[in-house]
Amino acid sequence: MTHPLSSCFCSCRVNRGGQAENSLFSLFRGSVHLWKIDRMLARYLPLLQCYGNFMGRTTIIARPLLASNFSTNGTTSQDANASAQSEGRREEQVSSSKEDDVKFKIFSAALPLVHQLGWTKECLEAGAESIGFSKSSHGIFEHGGTSFVQFFHRNCNKELRKIAKVEQIESAKSDELTKVHQLLEKRLQMILPYLPQWPQAMALMSRPHSSLDSYKLLYELADDICFFAGDRSLNATWYTKRAAVAGLYITGELSLVQDKSANCDESWQMLARRIEDLRKVEEFGGSCSRQQEILKDIAQSSLTLIRNLTGMQSYQRNSR
Amino acid sequence: MLDVGRKRASELGFSGMEWLQGNAECLSSIADNTYDSYTIAFGIRNVTHIDKALKEAYRVLKPGGQFMCLEFSQVQNENLRWLYDQYSFQAIPVMGQLIAGQWKAYQYLVESIRQFPNQEEFAGMIERAGFAFVRHENLTFGVVAIHCGHKL
Numbered sequence: 001m002t003h004p005l006s007s008c009f010c011s012c013r014v015n016r017g018g019q020a021e022n023s024l025f026s027l028f029r030g031s032v033h034l035w036k037i038d039r040m041l042a043r044y045l046p047l048l049q050c051y052g053n054f055m056g057r058t059t060i061i062a063r064p065l066l067a068s069n070f071s072t073n074g075t076t077s078q079d080a081n082a083s084a085q086s087e088g089r090r091e092e093q094v095s096s097s098k099e100d101d102v103k104f105k106i107f108s109a110a111l112p113l114v115h116q117l118g119w120t121k122e123c124l125e126a127g128a129e130s131i132g133f134s135k136s137s138h139g140i141f142e143h144g145g146t147s148f149v150q151f152f153h154r155n156c157n158k159e160l161r162k163i164a165k166v167e168q169i170e171s172a173k174s175d176e177l178t179k180v181h182q183l184l185e186k187r188l189q190m191i192l193p194y195l196p197q198w199p200q201a202m203a204l205m206s207r208p209h210s211s212l213d214s215y216k217l218l219y220e221l222a223d224d225i226c227f228f229a230g231d232r233s234l235n236a237t238w239y240t241k242r243a244a245v246a247g248l249y250i251t252g253e254l255s256l257v258q259d260k261s262a263n264c265d266e267s268w269q270m271l272a273r274r275i276e277d278l279r280k281v282e283e284f285g286g287s288c289s290r291q292q293e294i295l296k297d298i299a300q301s302s303l304t305l306i307r308n309l310t311g312m313q314s315y316q317r318n319s320r
Numbered sequence: 321m322l323d324v325g326r327k328r329a330s331e332l333g334f335s336g337m338e339w340l341q342g343n344a345e346c347l348s349s350i351a352d353n354t355y356d357s358y359t360i361a362f363g364i365r366n367v368t369h370i371d372k373a374l375k376e377a378y379r380v381l382k383p384g385g386q387f388m389c390l391e392f393s394q395v396q397n398e399n400l401r402w403l404y405d406q407y408s409f410q411a412i413p414v415m416g417q418l419i420a421g422q423w424k425a426y427q428y429l430v431e432s433i434r435q436f437p438n439q440e441e442f443a444g445m446i447e448r449a450g451f452a453f454v455r456h457e458n459l460t461f462g463v464v465a466i467h468c469g470h471k472l
Contacts, residue, residue: 099452102472106384133384134356140384140453140470 103140105131107151114194119145119152119201146210149201153217156190157224164228177282179229180245181275185268187221188252192264198257222246248274345372350380357381361390365436374449381471387451393458393465394438400461408433439465 110127117123121144128137141147163186164170169179191198205214222242231241251274255267307313322339329337342349344360344367358377367373377387395401408430416426437445439456442465446454451469458465 098472102384102452128384134382134386135384136356136386137384137470139386139468142455 102133103151104155106133106137106140107148107155110148111152114197118197119149119204121145124148143210145200146204146207149204150210150213150217152201153205153214153221156187157217157221159190160187160221161224161228164224170228170230176229176231177275177279180225180248181272183225183228184245184248184252184271187225187249188256188267188271191253191256195256198253202253202257218246218249221249244278345369345376347376347380352379353382354380355382355385357386357388359388359390362392364389364391365432371445371449374446374451378450378471383471385471387446387467387469387471389442389446389467391442391465391467392433392436393442393462395462396458397461404463439467442467 106124106128108127109131110124113123113126113130117126121138121141124138124141124144125135129135138144141151160183164183169182172179174182194201204210219242222245225245226241231238233241248271252267252271255270256264259267261267304313322341326339329335340349344363358381360373360377364370364373374387381387395404412430413423413426417423420426436442439458439462443454443456446467446469450471452472454467454469456465456467
């Protein structure tokens with residue numbers, strides 16, 4: 001009866017029909033209808049969110065908006081929290097199929113050969129031959145070098161999740177940004193052994209036909225890092241944090257590729273400086289919230305003043 | 321047909337190829353685990369027992385070897401399918417008669433295309449023969465499909 005939408009629904013029916021004797025019945029019917037939709041959403045949304053994460057695309061936009069909708073409805077906030085934590089976490093499958101095993105074996109055998117043969121089909125062929133498979137096994141990686149690099153990224157993301165769980169980064173005492181810094185460093189260190197051939201890998205991933213996959217992999221990485229750093233936000237900061245982490249990763253990668261210092265020290269220092277910048281922005285933003293409200297009030301009253309002066313503000317009183 | 325093949329190979333400058341005539345359902349002269357890849361283009365439709373041919377393909381391939389099949393398949397879009405059917409049954413036998421003088425052969429061709437299983441069914445048959453990583457790609461809206469699989 002107190003659903004915000006039901007009142008709109010009911011007032012429409014009364015105004016259009018003008019039949020006062022039906023208003024109570026339509027009020028009841030409208031509310032029941034909307035209550036049913038609400039219950040259905042509550043039951044199926046976690047499933048939809050899991051499905052969306054599996055597909056990688058569909059509920060990305062809707063997730064924080066829908067989750068915040070639940071938090072206003074007091075009874076389901078517990079469910080929302082639990083589902084937000086368990087939904088779509090790219091949990092590793094307990095039993096991997098024989099196909100996955102073979103693909104991983106060929107990939108692992110081909111990785112050491114990247115230094116001589118690059119991220120190419122030939123490297124995959126050589127890797128397959130070294131473990132007794134036929135040369136044609138490179139076809140398992142459908143797009144040759146590009147699929148090789150994608151598999152490498154996916155594997156690194158998986159390793160990062162394992163490291164985050166083993167080192168229990170989520171429950172550590174440090175603040176969110178420190179954890180983000182830690183995880184980013186670990187992830188960037190995974191490409192260090194292949195740094196001379198990394199420009200080729202980056203070129204392969206930035207081609208138009210692999211752009212969708214690289215966007216998805218970057219989103220997964222940013223999401224994982226934010227999640228294991230402890231981010232449970234349900235508003236617009238969900239987006240800004242992930243965008244910031246994705247940007248940091250790309251900057252780190254680009255910096256590493258052209259870094260000439262010993263142990264890539266310049267890149268790590270640059271990363272630390274970017275994290276400090278983010279920290280300053282966060283502090284500044286917090287202290288600014290009161291000022292933001294004042295600014296908003298000033299803007300609104302200036303607008304009203306201008307409308308009054310130009311005669312655009314019209315006052316209509318309904319005569320009944 | 322093998323003679324045509326030999327001639328084309330020599331024209332293109334390929335050498336060292338062996339030409340063998342045999343039964344796709346029973347490749348008795350070929351040992352197990354010999355070849356890196358097995359391809360068949362517009363041939364598997366004409367085999368009586370497709371599952372036997374697939375099993376033989378699995379047998380002669382090395383572990384990791386790739387099976388590739390190019391074959392007529394089902395057009396996915398319903399409207400295009402109607403157009404394609406009209407073209408197949410009205411136009412192709414006529415053209416066959418006019419150009420090659422063989423109406424019946426081209427009638428058999430379009431009928432055998434309809435008899436052949438569609439993309440998903442054929443992929444299922446390939447999987448049942450033991451292949452892994454089975455995938456297919458449509459060409460020209462599904463008029464022709466390439467199926468790929470690997471022996472593990």
